[in-house]
Amino acid sequence: MSALPGAAAASPLAPGWLEVPEDLNELVPVLWAHDAARTSGGELAVGGVTVSELKRRFGSPLYVMSETDFRRRARDFKQAYEAAFAPLCGGADVYYAGKSFLCTEVARWVTEEGLRLDTASGGELAVAARAGVPGENLGLHGNNKSDAELHRALDMGVGRIIVDSLPELERLARIAAERSERAKVMLRLTPGVHAHTHDFIATAHEDQKFGLSMADTADLDEPSQGKSPAAQAVAAALAHPSIDLLGLHCHIGSQIFEPEGFALAAERLLTFVAMMRSVHGAELPELDLGGGYGIAYVPGDTPRQPSELAAALARVVASTCDRLGISVPRISIEPGRAIVGSTTFTLYEAGTIKNVQVDLPSGGTAPRRYVAVDGGMSDNARPVLYDADYSAVLASRTSAAPPALSRVVGKHCESGDIVVRDVYLPEDVTAGDLLAVPGTGAYCWALASNYNYVPRPPVVAVTDGTARLIVRGETEDDLLARDMGA
CATH class of the missing domain: 2.40.37.10 (Lyase, Ornithine Decarboxylase; Chain A, domain 1)
Known part of the structure; x- marks a missing residue:
C-alpha cells in the first residue's frame, strides 16, 4: 500500500486533536x-x-x-478480574451489559465464555430466555421497572434485581411476598463521583434519575447520620422477609478511560458497607462496581487494558477493606462497550x-x-x-x-x-x-x-x-x- 509522500498540512477547519495521518490507508x-x-x-x-x-x-x-474478537475481549475481562480478585474474595463476576448490543447469538457467546448477562428491560430478559441463559446468571436493571418485568424476573429466577428507588423496593417486596418468594436484590447507590464524560452518560452524580443517594452517609464517625435514601433502603430491605439483600451496586458513567473514578466509587461504597455493619450488624456480601470502561473511537484515544483496570481496582478494594476492618465482598463489574464496541x-x-x-x-x-x-x-x-x-x-x-x-x-x-x-x-x-x-x-x-x-x-x-x-x-x-x- 502507498504511504503519502511527505507531511500534508492540516486543515484550519480540523479540530485540534485530529492529526493528518502519515498513511491514509493504515488501520490504527x-x-x-x-x-x-x-x-x-x-x-x-x-x-x-x-x-x-x-x-x-x-x-x-x-x-x-x-465473533473471534468479541470472544477474546470477553475472555480478557473474565480472566483479568478473576486473577486480580481471587486472592481477595475468591474471584469476580463479569456481567456483560446487554444494553450495549444484544441478540440471542451474543447472549450465547457471553454464556459460553463464562460471563453473566446484565439486562435492563423485559425485552432483554426475553432475549436471554430465548438464548437459554440460566436465570441465576442474569441481572435486571432499570429505574422504572414495571410489575410485569418484576414478575418475569422472579419467574426466571433472576440472580439479582438491581433496585433503583425506595418505591421500587416496596413494590418488589410486596410482589415477592404475594408469591411466597424472596427476591434477590442489589441496591443501586449514587456515590457522588462525577465521571469525566458527557453529562448524559455520567450516572453517579446527584442530579440524575438513577439510584439511591448516599448523601450524609460517607462519614463512619457519624453512623447516626444514616438517614439518606441509601441508608433507608438498606434498613427497609433488611426488614422485609421477602427481600434477600445481596449487596450494593453503583455505576459512575460511560466511556471513562481513567481508573481513579472507579477507585473513588469503590472506597465510598465500602465505607458505606462498614457503616451499615455498624448500624445494623449486617454483612453485605456483594459489591457491583458497574461498567463504563472507555474504548477508542478516534486515533489518540487510550483505553486501558482489562488487566490494568482489574489490578488498580483490586489494590483499592484490598486497602480500603483492610483500613475499615471488613471482609472483601464478592466483586462484580458490567462491561458492555469495552467488550463489543x-x-x-x-x-x-x-x-x-x-x-x-x-x-x-x-x-x-x-x-x-x-x-x-x-x-x-x-x-x-x-x-x-x-x-x-x-x-x-x-x-x-x-x-x-x-x-x-x-x-x-x-x-x-x-x-x-x-x-x-x-x-x-x-x-x-x-x-x-x-x-x-x-x-x-x-x-x-x-x-x-x-x-x-x-x-x-x-x-x-x-x-x-x-x-x-x-x-x-x-x-x-x-x-x-x-x-x-x-
Whole structure:
C-alpha cells in the first residue's frame, strides 16, 4: 500500500486533536477488531472476509462484527478480574451489559465464555430466555421497572434485581411476598463521583434519575447520620422477609478511560458497607462496581487494558477493606462497550460527494468535503445524541491521493445527520467506494431507528473466514407490517 509522500498540512477547519495521518490507508490498531487487516490487494477484511464480499452478500449499510474478537475481549475481562480478585474474595463476576448490543447469538457467546448477562428491560430478559441463559446468571436493571418485568424476573429466577428507588423496593417486596418468594436484590447507590464524560452518560452524580443517594452517609464517625435514601433502603430491605439483600451496586458513567473514578466509587461504597455493619450488624456480601470502561473511537484515544483496570481496582478494594476492618465482598463489574464496541465496524457505500467553502474566523475560507453514505443517524445516533466522534477509512481499496478534510454524513432529512464529523479521507473518494466506520459495536444497532422509514441494517458475525447473519436486516414489508391503514 502507498504511504503519502511527505507531511500534508492540516486543515484550519480540523479540530485540534485530529492529526493528518502519515498513511491514509493504515488501520490504527486500537480502533479495530484484532482480526481486521488490509488484504494484499488493499481491501479491508475481517476474519479473512473482504468488504466487497460482505457488500455483495448482505448489502449496505451493514454492521460487521468479529465473533473471534468479541470472544477474546470477553475472555480478557473474565480472566483479568478473576486473577486480580481471587486472592481477595475468591474471584469476580463479569456481567456483560446487554444494553450495549444484544441478540440471542451474543447472549450465547457471553454464556459460553463464562460471563453473566446484565439486562435492563423485559425485552432483554426475553432475549436471554430465548438464548437459554440460566436465570441465576442474569441481572435486571432499570429505574422504572414495571410489575410485569418484576414478575418475569422472579419467574426466571433472576440472580439479582438491581433496585433503583425506595418505591421500587416496596413494590418488589410486596410482589415477592404475594408469591411466597424472596427476591434477590442489589441496591443501586449514587456515590457522588462525577465521571469525566458527557453529562448524559455520567450516572453517579446527584442530579440524575438513577439510584439511591448516599448523601450524609460517607462519614463512619457519624453512623447516626444514616438517614439518606441509601441508608433507608438498606434498613427497609433488611426488614422485609421477602427481600434477600445481596449487596450494593453503583455505576459512575460511560466511556471513562481513567481508573481513579472507579477507585473513588469503590472506597465510598465500602465505607458505606462498614457503616451499615455498624448500624445494623449486617454483612453485605456483594459489591457491583458497574461498567463504563472507555474504548477508542478516534486515533489518540487510550483505553486501558482489562488487566490494568482489574489490578488498580483490586489494590483499592484490598486497602480500603483492610483500613475499615471488613471482609472483601464478592466483586462484580458490567462491561458492555469495552467488550463489543471495537469488535464491529459499519460498512457504507459512498454516494453524493461535494466540496463546500467554509468561512474562517480570521478571514478567508477553507474547503470541507461532504461524503454522503447510504445510512446515517438511523444506524448511528451517537453523534447526534452525544456529539460523539468517530473515524472512517476508505475500505474497498487503497489510495495514494492527498488527504481531504471530510465530513461523512447520512441520507436523512436532517442537517445534523452526521456520522463522522471530522476525518481525513483520500481526495479521490468517489461514489460507489466503500467506507468503514470502526467502533460501532456498542449503542449503534441498539439505538437504531426507522427515521424517514429507513430499514435498520443487518448484523453479520465473521469468524474463521465465514460470515453469517445474526440479526436480519429489515425490509419495507417489515416497516409496513405494523401500519394498520388500508
